[in-house]
Amino acid sequence: MIEFLQQLINGLSQGAIYALIALGYTMVFGVLRFINFAHGDIYMLGAFAGFYTAPKLLSLTGGGPSYEGAALVLVAAMALCAAAGVIIERLCYRPLRAQPRLTVLIAAIGVSLFLENGGQFFFGADPQAFPEIIADSAIELPASWGDFALLTLTVGQVIVIGSTIVLLAALRTVVMHTRTGMAMRALSLNPLAASLMGVNTDAVISFTFAIGSAMAGAAGILTSIQQPSIDPLMGINAGLKAFVAAVLGGIGNIPGAALGGVIIGVLEALVVGYINPTYRDPLVFAVLILVLLFKPSGLLGKAEREKV
Amino acid sequence: MKRPKTLLLIAIALCAAASFFTGGINPYYYDILITIGINIILAVSLNLVTGYTGQFSLGHAGFMAVGAYSSAWITLTFGLVIGTSLPATGSMYVLALFGGGLAAAAAGLLVGVPSLRLRGDYLAIVTLGFSEIIKGVIQNAEPLGAQRGLGGMVQHTNFFWTYAVVALAIYGILTLVHSTYGSGFLAVRDDEIAAEAMGINTTKFKVLAFVIGAFLAGVAGGLYAHFKQFIHPEGFNFLKSVDIVVMVILGGMGSTAGVCLAAVILTILPEFLRTVSDYTWLPGPVRDLAENRMILYSLLLIILMLTRPQGLFGKLDFIRSKKS
Amino acid sequence: MIFPALILGVCVPALAADPIRVGEFASLTGASASFGQSAHKGTELAVEEINAAGGVLGRPIELITEDDQSQAGQPATIVRKLISQDKVVAVLGEVASSKSLEAAPICQQNKIPMISPASTNPKVTEVGDYIFRVCFIDPFQGTVMSKFARENGWNKVAVLTDVKQDYSVGLAEFFIKDFLANGGQIVREQKYSTGDKDFKPQLTSIKASQPDAVFVPGYYAEVSLIAKQAKLLGLKVPLLGGDGWVGDSLLKVAGKSLDGSFFSSHFSSDDASPLVRNFVDKFKAKYGEVPDDMAALGYDSAMILAEAIRTAGTTDSGPLRQAIASTASHAGVTGRITLDAQRNASKSAVILTIGDGGFRFVKKVEP
Numbered sequence: 001m002i003e004f005l006q007q008l009i010n011g012l013s014q015g016a017i018y019a020l021i022a023l024g025y026t027m028v029f030g031v032l033r034f035i036n037f038a039h040g041d042i043y044m045l046g047a048f049a050g051f052y053t054a055p056k057l058l059s060l061t062g063g064g065p066s067y068e069g070a071a072l073v074l075v076a077a078m079a080l081c082a083a084a085g086v087i088i089e090r091l092c093y094r095p096l097r098a099q100p101r102l103t104v105l106i107a108a109i110g111v112s113l114f115l116e117n118g119g120q121f122f123f124g125a126d127p128q129a130f131p132e133i134i135a136d137s138a139i140e141l142p143a144s145w146g147d148f149a150l151l152t153l154t155v156g157q158v159i160v161i162g163s164t165i166v167l168l169a170a171l172r173t174v175v176m177h178t179r180t181g182m183a184m185r186a187l188s189l190n191p192l193a194a195s196l197m198g199v200n201t202d203a204v205i206s207f208t209f210a211i212g213s214a215m216a217g218a219a220g221i222l223t224s225i226q227q228p229s230i231d232p233l234m235g236i237n238a239g240l241k242a243f244v245a246a247v248l249g250g251i252g253n254i255p256g257a258a259l260g261g262v263i264i265g266v267l268e269a270l271v272v273g274y275i276n277p278t279y280r281d282p283l284v285f286a287v288l289i290l291v292l293l294f295k296p297s298g299l300l301g302k303a304e305r306e307k308v
Numbered sequence: 309m310k311r312p313k314t315l316l317l318i319a320i321a322l323c324a325a326a327s328f329f330t331g332g333i334n335p336y337y338y339d340i341l342i343t344i345g346i347n348i349i350l351a352v353s354l355n356l357v358t359g360y361t362g363q364f365s366l367g368h369a370g371f372m373a374v375g376a377y378s379s380a381w382i383t384l385t386f387g388l389v390i391g392t393s394l395p396a397t398g399s400m401y402v403l404a405l406f407g408g409g410l411a412a413a414a415a416g417l418l419v420g421v422p423s424l425r426l427r428g429d430y431l432a433i434v435t436l437g438f439s440e441i442i443k444g445v446i447q448n449a450e451p452l453g454a455q456r457g458l459g460g461m462v463q464h465t466n467f468f469w470t471y472a473v474v475a476l477a478i479y480g481i482l483t484l485v486h487s488t489y490g491s492g493f494l495a496v497r498d499d500e501i502a503a504e505a506m507g508i509n510t511t512k513f514k515v516l517a518f519v520i521g522a523f524l525a526g527v528a529g530g531l532y533a534h535f536k537q538f539i540h541p542e543g544f545n546f547l548k549s550v551d552i553v554v555m556v557i558l559g560g561m562g563s564t565a566g567v568c569l570a571a572v573i574l575t576i577l578p579e580f581l582r583t584v585s586d587y588t589w590l591p592g593p594v595r596d597l598a599e600n601r602m603i604l605y606s607l608l609l610i611i612l613m614l615t616r617p618q619g620l621f622g623k624l625d626f627i628r629s630k631k632s
Numbered sequence: 633m634i635f636p637a638l639i640l641g642v643c644v645p646a647l648a649a650d651p652i653r654v655g656e657f658a659s660l661t662g663a664s665a666s667f668g669q670s671a672h673k674g675t676e677l678a679v680e681e682i683n684a685a686g687g688v689l690g691r692p693i694e695l696i697t698e699d700d701q702s703q704a705g706q707p708a709t710i711v712r713k714l715i716s717q718d719k720v721v722a723v724l725g726e727v728a729s730s731k732s733l734e735a736a737p738i739c740q741q742n743k744i745p746m747i748s749p750a751s752t753n754p755k756v757t758e759v760g761d762y763i764f765r766v767c768f769i770d771p772f773q774g775t776v777m778s779k780f781a782r783e784n785g786w787n788k789v790a791v792l793t794d795v796k797q798d799y800s801v802g803l804a805e806f807f808i809k810d811f812l813a814n815g816g817q818i819v820r821e822q823k824y825s826t827g828d829k830d831f832k833p834q835l836t837s838i839k840a841s842q843p844d845a846v847f848v849p850g851y852y853a854e855v856s857l858i859a860k861q862a863k864l865l866g867l868k869v870p871l872l873g874g875d876g877w878v879g880d881s882l883l884k885v886a887g888k889s890l891d892g893s894f895f896s897s898h899f900s901s902d903d904a905s906p907l908v909r910n911f912v913d914k915f916k917a918k919y920g921e922v923p924d925d926m927a928a929l930g931y932d933s934a935m936i937l938a939e940a941i942r943t944a945g946t947t948d949s950g951p952l953r954q955a956i957a958s959t960a961s962h963a964g965v966t967g968r969i970t971l972d973a974q975r976n977a978s979k980s981a982v983i984l985t986i987g988d989g990g991f992r993f994v995k996k997v998e999p
Contacts, residue, residue, distance in 0.1 A: 003836060003837065003840045006832075006836045006865075007833055007836055010830070010832035010833055010836060011833075014830050014832075034429070035429045035433070092610055092613075092614070095614055096613060096614065096617075099613075099617055100617075101428045101429060102364055102428065103613050103617040104613070105364070105428070105429055105432060106553070106557055106609060106613055107609065107610050107613040107614070109550060109553075109609060110606045110607070110608075110609030110610035110613065111606070111610060112606075113550070113602060113605065113606035113609070114603060114606035114607060114610065116602075117600060117602040117603045117606060117661065118603055118606075120661060120662075120665055121600055121603060121661075125661070125665030125666045125669055126666040126669075126879075126880060126881065127666065127853040127881050127885070128881060129856075129881050129884030129885040130885075132887075136864065137864070138864050138865075138866060152864065152865045152866050154864045156864075223829070226830075226861075227829040227830060227857050227861075228857075228860070228885050229829065229853055229856055229857050229881060229885045231666075231853070233663060233827065234827075234829065236827075237827060237828075243433070247430075247433075268833070269832070269833040270833075272833035272834060273833035273834065273836055273837045274837075276823070277795075277822065277823040277824055277825070277833075277834060278444070278447070278448060278795050278823055278825070279444075280825070281440065281444065281825075282440065282441050282444040282445075285437035285438075285440050285441055286437075286441070288433065288434065288437050289422065289434055289437055289438070292426060292430055292434055293422050293425075296425070296426075296430070334716045334717065335712045335715070335716045336709070336712045336713040336715075336716045336717045338712075339708065339709045339712045339713075340709070343709065447795075447796075455730075455795060455796060455797070455798055455801060456729065456730065456733075456753060456755075456798050456801075457704075457730040457733060457734075459733050459734070459737075459755075532705070536705055536708045536734060537708075537734075537737055538704075538708070538730075538733050538734040538737070539704070540704040540730040540734070542663075542702075542703075542704050542730070543703065543704025543705050544704075547703065548703075579709075579713075582698060582713070600661055601661070601699075601701060602661055602662070602701065
């Protein structure tokens with residue numbers, strides 16, 4: 001029982017990471033109907049942004065790990081990733097907006113490969129040790145909880161789950177209660193009508209990329225707190241899982257992305273812990289295929305009727 | 309194209325003749341030559357699925373893997389029993405190639421059927437998923453060498469076999485697609501809903517494209533396995549699928565002639581780039597970058613999409629098609 | 633007039649000495665780049681040192697390196713190029729056993745000696761008598777740690793294997809075989825893949841099986857994270873491992889979580905012997921990082937080749953092969969290397985422990 005609960009906790013904190021990355025996929029798909037293949041690599045850029053800025057930022061807050069320092073690093077990484085996302089969109093995706101979707105998908109594959117191999121070229125192929133921005137340690141659960149005190153909860157896990165909730169809430173506020181958020185929703189419903197109503201399509205799309213990339217960047221930092229080994233290829237796996245999470249939850253649906261992320265994270269933990277870790281990746285693909293076969297709109301999505 | 313069958317027979321005869329002269333070639337050039345042939349088959353087969361039928365497949369390497377491992381298993385299991393006489397090994401090899409192709413075709417059926425309802429991006433990801441699952445199965449299959457790889461195949465592949473299959477593949481696909489029946493493929497690509505409305509069984513064409521494409525990829529896999537004499541699951545990963553996709557895109561989806569040329573260019577180019585490091589008159593960083601093939605490949609993809617997405621040949625082909 | 637001409641006649645040939653061309657194939661880009669680059673750096677350093685000391689047989693060594701991009705299918709093409717196009721006299725490579733297995737038949741067919749720095753799959757040298765390696769093979773290393781575990785009274789061991797790496801699978805296999813044969817108990821077997829970052833599910837399962845120690849025969853990138861997460865989950869037993877643990881980022885990432893763990897290796901970068909110190913210092917000076925096992929093995933493979941050319945007095949393939957095969961007690965940075973009848977390296981292993989931010993020597997184990 002305890003082992004099961006422990007796996008649940010493990011899955012939850014990993015799932016939070018997937019949820020953050022999945023948000024980017026889902027938002028971009030929502031407004032552009034396009035899967036940004038390179039999104040997982042933005043997550044990697046976030047981790048490296050943190051790696052390079054942390055030493056200077058931490059020294060501003062008195063050197064050494066601290067919550068203030070970590071917050072600074074998080075904001076810096078999110079900003080850098082947002083910029084990266086906007087630049088990529090402007091250079092590689094915007095010119096292709098009128099082209100068949102295949103063209104921009106292939107361009108996205110190209111961007112992804114460029115970021116990965118460019119990363120190996122510029123950052124080096126060896127894994128790097130991410131500096132400690134928060135002292136991660138196990139939390140002692142009170143003995144009065146009996147058996148439950150045997151569970152291990154780490155500071156890192158709490159921070160990841162907590163930060164994810166905060167970021168999700170912030171995103172929801174932006175999407176539901178701001179004009180830009182409304183513009184995003186309008187664009188995802190009907191691009192033509194939205195632009196006719198005066199929505200600046202280009203600006204809103206850039207904004208969407210910026211937010212999605214910022215979320216991925218945040219995921220990169222949060223992940224590095226618990227798993228301080230970063231390398232240029234780290235985005236491949238995480239990106240793929242997050243994509244499946246987005247599809248599972250209903251692509252284009254923001255709460256769906258969060259739900260999908262959590263489900264994939266927990267499912268992974270259970271399969272690895274109880275069945276066979278070699279089935280981890282094939283399982284995730286199997287989930288994808290099953291979802292697309294039986295409920296392509298995902299758990300929370302609505303079925304789109306294609307009008308001829 | 310007049311009398312395609314005659315042209316085919318002449319092509320095969322030429323292959324047979326040429327293969328007598330390949331004994332003396334520098335083994336490195338020979339390697340490139342055979343690799344070009346295998347890549348042409350892969351590109352042409354993917355072109356049927358993606359170019360002519362409009363089904364974007366990112367998992368073609370998976371079919372190649374099925375063919376490679378199946379044919380290798382056949383020759384490794386029966387090779388000892390059958391003796392070493394030329395007719396015996398020759399027929400076993402042909403059977404192995406065919407067997408590999410059939411196994412791959414079965415895989416194509418398995419992938420094609422569920423993918424029917426999916427379009428564009430989703431289809432791409434699902435085909436990628438299937439390819440990863442195939443790879444995962446091989447990685448866990450002890451009799452196939454799992455993660456250690458499978459080796460010991462005899463080098464049956466030679467110029468004749470490779471290019472005979474190239475000729476057959478090109479002939480087969482061109483005559484298929486440019487026949488009246490075959491315009492069904494193009495109809496599915498151009499407007500699936502209109503095609504359905506016209507009574508064309510789009511399901512059948514989509515599945516057929518996958519099956520034929522997979523069959524040829526499987527045969528290519530068999531040729532590959534019996535040339536390199538060692539295969540490993542990581543050799544059939546996503547990057548391999550991307551390699552083949554780039555050939556189809558560069559060549560112009562829907563142009564067999566284009567993808568053949570693209571396959572040749574993209575096989576020779578990396579080898580050419582290896583020699584760039586010897587050109588000391590180029591500045592150091594440029595040479596470093598040239599050696600990093602993957603960075604150049606990715607830039608090529610992006611620039612190609614931004615400037616000429618229809619590829620080299622666009623819709624031009626060996627045969628002038630009746631419709632534009 | 634005659635004197636200057638004579639002097640010129642003697643000097644000029646030495647300056648224009650025909651280089652000895654040695655081929656190297658490695659994964660310089662792609663998924664296995666960190667290992668390939670390490671081995672290449674070690675090899676490059678060795679060749680530089682050799683040439684600075686006047687080369688071999690009066691001729692400099694020209695190292696022709698090709699990148700196989702971590703892609704299967706490339707080693708065969710590259711090695712064909714090195715042999716037929718570049719006319720190398722020997723080939724160094726590869727780290728990954730699957731890539732060595734792909735290239736070895738070609739080298740064997742062409743009677744060009746091939747020395748692998750780090751491929752551990754027993755099948756590699758079985759390809760033929762022109763194929764050599766300078767590292768241990770799994771049967772030896774696996775038993776080393778198995779014996780060590782039993783000597784310390786750890787009779788219930790859990791095993792955590794990297795199933796994507798031939799090296800890890802092989803090492804685990806031989807550890808388990810030896811451990812069970814000698815009365816030990818394997819209480820749990822868990823797996824992961826290269827590139828994984830989260831091991832909490834596997835570690836949770838292992839913790840529940842209450843082992844005395846955990847054998848983790850993987851590479852440093854994952855081991856460092858495994859150690860960290862194990863400590864966080866409250867798994868306090870020692871971890872045991874192999875030479876794959878040696879890497880620049882191991883302690884940087886793991887911090888104190890590896891203290892009290894043990895691993896077998898050929899090479900200890902804080903070995904006080906002048907040979908190792910010299911290598912480590914030169915490597916740090918040239919590349920700005922501490923060398924790992926791959927680099928050390930790459931270095932030794934090149935040195936052994938050079939030594940063999942000197943011994944043979946020629947680069948002709950038959951005599952060269954013979955000279956390499958009779959390498960005995962070569963003083964390498966990874967130990968005293970003797971190539972046995974199966975062309976594998978017979979050398980002692982060292983067991984090291986981790987503490988105070990570094991490695992500490994525990995004992996030496998003879999083959």
